[in-house]
Amino acid sequence: MTADVTTTAAWATLSKLHDSFAPDLRGAFAADPDRATTLTRTAGDLHVDLSKNFLDADVLEALVALADEVGLAERRAAMYAGERINVTENRSVLHTALRRPRTDSLVVDGVDVVVDVHEVLDKVYAFANKVRSGEWKGVTGKPITTVINIGIGGSDLGPVMVYEALKPYKQAGLECRFISNIDPSDVFEKTVDADPETTLFIVASKTFTTLETLTNAKMARWWLLDALKRAGAVDGSDAQDAEAIAKHFVAVSTALDRVAEFGIDPANAFGFWDWVGGRYSVDSAVGTAVAVAIGPDNFADFLAGMNAMDVHFAETPWAQNVPALMGLLNVWYVNFFGAESHAVLPYAQYLHRFAAYLQQLTMESNGKGVRADGTPVTTATGEIFWGEPGTNGQHAFYQLIHQGTRLIPADFIAVATPAHGIRCDGADVHELFLANFLAQTKALAFGKTADEVRAEGVAEALVPAKVFKGNRPTTSIMAPALTPSVVGQLIALYEHITFVQGVVWGIDSFDQWGVELGKALANQIAPAITGDAAALAAQDASTQGLIAYYQAHRAR
Numbered sequence: 001m002t003a004d005v006t007t008t009a010a011w012a013t014l015s016k017l018h019d020s021f022a023p024d025l026r027g028a029f030a031a032d033p034d035r036a037t038t039l040t041r042t043a044g045d046l047h048v049d050l051s052k053n054f055l056d057a058d059v060l061e062a063l064v065a066l067a068d069e070v071g072l073a074e075r076r077a078a079m080y081a082g083e084r085i086n087v088t089e090n091r092s093v094l095h096t097a098l099r100r101p102r103t104d105s106l107v108v109d110g111v112d113v114v115v116d117v118h119e120v121l122d123k124v125y126a127f128a129n130k131v132r133s134g135e136w137k138g139v140t141g142k143p144i145t146t147v148i149n150i151g152i153g154g155s156d157l158g159p160v161m162v163y164e165a166l167k168p169y170k171q172a173g174l175e176c177r178f179i180s181n182i183d184p185s186d187v188f189e190k191t192v193d194a195d196p197e198t199t200l201f202i203v204a205s206k207t208f209t210t211l212e213t214l215t216n217a218k219m220a221r222w223w224l225l226d227a228l229k230r231a232g233a234v235d236g237s238d239a240q241d242a243e244a245i246a247k248h249f250v251a252v253s254t255a256l257d258r259v260a261e262f263g264i265d266p267a268n269a270f271g272f273w274d275w276v277g278g279r280y281s282v283d284s285a286v287g288t289a290v291a292v293a294i295g296p297d298n299f300a301d302f303l304a305g306m307n308a309m310d311v312h313f314a315e316t317p318w319a320q321n322v323p324a325l326m327g328l329l330n331v332w333y334v335n336f337f338g339a340e341s342h343a344v345l346p347y348a349q350y351l352h353r354f355a356a357y358l359q360q361l362t363m364e365s366n367g368k369g370v371r372a373d374g375t376p377v378t379t380a381t382g383e384i385f386w387g388e389p390g391t392n393g394q395h396a397f398y399q400l401i402h403q404g405t406r407l408i409p410a411d412f413i414a415v416a417t418p419a420h421g422i423r424c425d426g427a428d429v430h431e432l433f434l435a436n437f438l439a440q441t442k443a444l445a446f447g448k449t450a451d452e453v454r455a456e457g458v459a460e461a462l463v464p465a466k467v468f469k470g471n472r473p474t475t476s477i478m479a480p481a482l483t484p485s486v487v488g489q490l491i492a493l494y495e496h497i498t499f500v501q502g503v504v505w506g507i508d509s510f511d512q513w514g515v516e517l518g519k520a521l522a523n524q525i526a527p528a529i530t531g532d533a534a535a536l537a538a539q540d541a542s543t544q545g546l547i548a549y550y551q552a553h554r555a556r
């Protein structure tokens with residue numbers, strides 16, 4: 001039976017600490033001038049200031065004790081070694097192997113997985129170089145200018161986020177687009193102005209069974225062949241269609257047999273393994289679009305950044321271990337302060353898809369109601385992750401974080417050197433941006449008292465509305481710049497934070513059964529929409545009513 005964290009001594013200690021804990025960040029900083037230094041940690045290139053959290057020496061000690069009592073070190077070792085810790089799917093969890101250096105070795109079930117990883121990486125890099133140099137040509141002999149990745153979930157969110165984050169590293173003249181939604185508008189918008197002669201599709205699907213991706217890939221194939229035919233580039237014969245597909249479609253999957261069935265030459269397919277979870281796969285061949293855009297050297301730096309964080313997580317004592325501390329703090333907020341959501345607020349426009357990426361990573365991993373052994377969880381699990389880049393969020397939802405009734409711990413992320421050091425009216429605009437980053441974390445921590453408001457001459461009736469209670473916990477993460485390595489470090493940081501929380505809660509963070517029911521029902525309901533009377537009769541009254549509305553209002 002999975003150990004019940006709520007029965008541990010550390011849990012009891014945390015519970016006691018919580019009962020007498022009166023958050024007072026102003027007081028804590030006033031009492032200890034060294035607080036910021038004492039509670040700042042370094043992981044790789046990341047400077048992580050934990051001082052504006054509900055943290056003191058006693059809480060830190062209890063959180064570290066909790067890590068020990070739940071066997072975090074053993075679980076971490078089991079994951080890194082390739083033990084089948086994804087118990088409900090009976091799989092190893094080896095995304096950390098994807099970024100191990102070539103000189104490493106890790107034998108799992110008799111296979112050195114590091115050798116396999118680098119074999120595929122070499123193939124991806126060779127392909128990326130061919131596309132980047134123009135050696136890879138479309139069916140009419142033109143080089144590729146547009147790469148369209150077709151995938152969903154982990155086969156989309158990671159590649160999009162990293163492509164956007166590392167846009168300054170992209171090769172000029174090469175553009176990536178991403179199709180994920182089965183809403184045909186997505187395919188339409190991404191192909192409407194694309195030139196079929198210079199467009200290459202990457203169909204990314206771990207299973208190569210995902211309805212959305214296969215449907216989108218079929219639509220893309222149809223679009224390509226039709227457009228090429230209309231341009232007179234192919235004559236519509238099977239042979240020329242096959243040649244066009246070979247030059248304009250590659251695939252990424254663990255199921256190379258299904259890739260071949262789809263009509264993509266397995267020679268143009270990049271494999272990975274069932275021990276890579278979809279949401280942990282951007283550092284596998286799933287990142288091929290990114291490798292093409294930023295090039296093999298930058299992609300290798302990205303992987304090295306992830307590996308640096310893996311090493312930090314593996315080797316650093318808990319009290320200094322950034323992913324462990326951030327994961328344990330999340331547990332502290334979720335389970336003792338009732339926090340339900342967690343904001344991630346990058347002050348870096350290029351990280352504008354980071355929160356969307358984190359939503360799958362964290363919520364598909366830790367949104368579980370049973371523990372690894374199938375017994376019900378004994379405490380709240382998961383957190384709702386969300387966010388937007390600052391400063392946009394400031395003018396939208398920060399009001400609720402500052403003055404609302406909910407506790408929303410937030411991670412703020414910023415870099416010292418921006419990609420574009422633009423000045424305006426004599427000011428370095430990045431410094432104005434950073435002033436906002438610093439101002440927000442300061443306001444959230446320390447607030448503004450009624451006396452401070454009054455001192456500004458505010459009418460008494462308005463004082464309550466202008467008071468900021470403060471004591472809104474934040475973590476500030478700073479890095480030198482948004483390099484490929486730093487983006488890799490950030491991803492691995494959150495992967496390990498997610499892992500730590502999952503271990504504390506005793507859940508399997510690596511399965512995702514919760515997405516299956518909807519998929520199965522969609523398959524049952526599809527015929528009801530298209531007119532199958534028996535399928536319609538089998539539906540509940542609400543579903544029938546909605547289908548009736550659809551049928552009455554669908555314009556054709």
Ligand code: F6P
Pocket residue numbers: 152153154155204205206207208209210213278279364512515
């Ligand atoms: O349905 C959820 C999910 O299985 C995710 O875990 C995964 O990232 C996504 O679908 C896409 O799956 P695939 O890469 O197999 O198409």
